[in-house]
Amino acid sequence: MSASGGVWTNWARNQSVRPVRVERPRSVGAVQRAVVSAGKAGLRIKAVGSGHSFSAIAVAGGVQLDLLDLAGLISVDPVLGRVTLAAGTRLFELPRLLEPHGLALANMGDVDRQTISGATSTGTHGTGGRFGGLATQITALTLVTGDGTLLRVSETENAELLPAARLGLGALGILVDLTLQCVPAYLLRAVEAAEPLEEVLDTYLDRSENPDHFEFYWFPHTDTALTKTNTRLPADAGRSPLGRVSRWVDDELLANGAYRAICALGRLAPRAVPPFNRLATRLSGRREFTDVSNRVFVTRRTVRFREMEYALPREQVPAALREVRALIEERGWRISFPIEVRSAAADDLWLSTASGRDTGYIAVHRYFREDPAEYFDAVEAIMRAHDGRPHWGKLHDRDADSLRQSYPHFDDFLSVRDRLDPERRFSNSYLERVLGR
DSSP states (O other), rough: OEOOOEEEEESSSSOOOOOOOEOOOOSSHHOOOOOOOOHTTTOOOOOOOOOOSSSSSOOOOEEEEEOTTSEEEEETTTTEEEEETTTTBBGGGGGHHHGGEEEEEEOOOOOOSHHHHHHHHTTTOOOOOOOOGGGEEEEEEEEEETTOEEEEEEESSGGHHHHTTOTTTTOEEEEEEEEEEEEEEEEEEEEEEEEEEHHHHHHHHHHHHHSSSEEEEEOOSSSSEEEEEEEEETTTOBBBBOOHHHHHHIIIIIIIHHHHHHHHHHOOOOHHHHHHHHHHHHHOOOEEEEEEEHHHHOOOOOOEEEEEEEEEEGGGGHHHHHHHHHHHHHHTTTOOEEEEEEEEEOOTTTTTTTTTSEEEEOOOOEEEESSSSSHHHHHHHHHHTTTTTETTTTTOOHHHHHHHHHHHTHHHHHHHHHOOOOTOOOOOOOHHHOOOO
């Protein structure tokens, strides 16, 4: 299905484009035909999923390929615990698809609106010092290359391409399916608590490694961190989930409804931000619950924001966050959104933000009606001084020359790109900036 393009806008409302044409394929063959047709017309073609990237990585000025109709479970290997999914399958659909087979993802982030192809292509990750990002769970994939042919990449077919293709930024072709290594379904015991920030920073390295999944949020203008520690349990260990009313009060009324009002008020009256942040930390008491993994990992978020996230060598995280804290105080900014700190294990994906090193993440946010530029630019300078790598799907100002210094296999990836897309059929202005022409 194709149509002339209306204006496409991402979730954060900071990227928009009017494509020449929009294609909504429902089969792999339709994707192939769309790629060939775009080539004949001299147009670039880009896949788009749910629009949850803050960067312009999915902006398509030529042919926009909407993959949401190319979705669902294709096959299951019950012996190996592997599932093959169509590229447009959204993360929130996976529990329903995997539960009948007793399987789950090894790790997840806290947002599940993305497509599986978009999440893996941009380096989406969760937290846990012994766990990799979503793309590390890929064991095989199928790409439509620039001439419309299908390219299978797996442990036995074109295996040399796996380190590039598993996290390919959409620069190597159109992903049409992915095979993921899953794990037996499990529960998570969650403990959420307010703790002194300095104590959390002092123990971050140990806590990022020893609990299964640890993260924390720090509200600027406070001395308190809100910690989340999740421990993996067998599926038959017994659930003790949050009650419906408790979940609604904490995760909907306070985390979304009241917080949206606070952000809007803070934009009009910045002086109100520090006391509101202190109130938010006081209202965030300790809670414990046990539930199926996805219901613990994922948090419903309806307040729109813009985000920048940097991946640092893990040991650099406490010092970098202390510098950000001092920066906010020095500049006198009023920052309503909390800063999020997570971790991931080293991996061997060439453009993964955790490539070759155990990693900690610092993410900064601003309400979507506020200009984030001054704040993000200053924080980015701190992150770069700590050898940081920016999240591909979030805001940053890095270019190919600077990124080459951060990734030992940067030129190896470019060689694969030259091989699979020599005409740059899948490029856009963002990829030209971060990868070069």
